[in-house]
Amino acid sequence: MCGIVGVVAKTPVNQLLYDGLLVLQHRGQDAAGIVTGEGLVFHMHKGQGLVRDVFRTRNMRSLLGNAGIGHVRYPTAGSASSLAESQPFYVNSPFGIVLAHNGNLTNDKQLKSEMYRTDLRHINTNSDSEALLNVLAHELSRRVQGPRLTPEIVFDAVTAVHQRVRGAYAVVAMIAGFGMVAFRDPHGIRPLALGTHETPEGTEYLVASESVVVDTMGFKLERDVAPGEAIYVTFEGEFHNRQCHPDAKLAPCIFEHVYFARPDSVIDGISVHEARLNMGERLADKVRSMVPALDIDVVIPIPDTSRDSALQLANVLGLPYREGFIKNRYIGRTFIMPGQASRKKSVRQKLNPIAVEFRGKNVLLVDDSIVRGTTSQQIVQMVRDCGARKVYLASAAPPVKFPHVYGIDMPTRAELIATGRTDADIAEEIGADAVIYQELDALKAACTDASGGRIVEFETSCFDGNYITGDITDAYLDELEAKRLSPLSNKFKDPDGDARLLDMNIGVAEQNLI
CATH class of the missing domain: 3.40.50.2020 (Rossmann fold)
Known part of the structure; x- marks a missing residue:
């Protein structure tokens, strides 16, 4: 499980993103990252550890811009100790895109093969989130002609993502020079809330994994992003949305209510x-x-x-x-700590x-x-x-x-x-x-x-073995378990253990935007 947040505002968002990630810290303690957008330039800082340890004053000062996305990571795929798999991820074409993802893709192996053999794109880590970013980037590339991006292009690309991707995903992304994109898988397995804030300069928009971020940041909870829906907010504050999947049907993960979500959150209209x-x-x-x-x-x-x-x-x-x-509130949640040894050690x-x-x-x-x-x-x-x-x-x-x-x-x-x-x-x-x-x-x-009787179907596979996406076989589970138990699953681990932070200013070439 991870936590994501994205904001398009009228004033600098670095502090707002930091505070939002603190509220979502219970969803992931392995790594944290923020990317802000300033014109055609992205500013990124991410690292391993808790939010309060990853970000210092000097880091916050470098995160310039009135829009941005953030992520707290709890590893479910890839390596728990790899800085390279901290999010958000970045790809430079088209335009420059950064993406943060909560969930887990069930066909990431197939996607990575397609990326290499057909789309001619390079995936540098074991993370399914990087694969998801490249699928989105590729589908945008196929539709873009020149330095223009319209809501229709964005929504058509997300529709194509839904056609190619399987599993659970709530996503927030930024496209350099244009705006923020957020979307949710067709079953709404992972949560994503939408909030607004009215200012004299216009409406500000926020999306986050839980409504508690919307509340504590002073925004008004409008609704949840619908299963299969995509939202596109330009950096000027223009809001667009479209249903991008023809057969979307809400079946949220019931384990959010059992364990993961904060009790003061409301998910899909359900008070936790x-x-x-x-x-x-x-x-x-x-x-x-x-x-x-x-x-x-x-x-x-x-x-x-x-x-x-x-x-x-x-x-x-x-x-x-x-x-x-x-x-002891200074000890991490044992359930989301990687490795059985640390789990046993931490209980007392x-x-x-x-x-x-x-x-x-x-x-x-x-x-x-x-x-x-x-x-x-x-x-x-x-x-x-x-x-x-x-x-x-x-x-x-x-x-x-x-x-x-x-x-x-x-x-x-x-x-x-x-x-x-x-x-x-x-x-x-x-x-x-x-x-x-x-x-x-x-x-x-x-x-x-x-x-209130509105939601009658939930994702309950861990209790009954019924996987709602319909693509999970015994062979898939066997392979997943073998990968988890294999030391090769940590092949991106830093052997020295001292490269813990990544700070980047990602420049995008000046373009004559039409």
């Missing part, structure tokens, strides 16, 4: 906070059926994402709700139990989901070490049994604790007295109700 409250209410019904005597003294969330669900569950069951863990550093809340009690822990089980196992052991009599673990999501190929880092079946195990097996594996999972239909209903 409300969806999680609904998850807790439905999970309470499952707990009641599995623990009929309610042999539970206290409900305790595993912070932070599960708090809403745990609170509502406790209210429905009439049980005390307590905060039993203190979270990240969470520390308040022993008095557990001692002598039957405890129901509530988590948003159970993916690999390593974190759950360590947390259950912590609780037992504090003197708990019984430890139950409830998950607001169903068992994760299948790889997620649309932008979430859980691609190997061997890493998923629910694959090939019963609930009882999982409880034994993590040391709990019982594990209680949400039903998939209940999870869908929780999100559908939060949408």
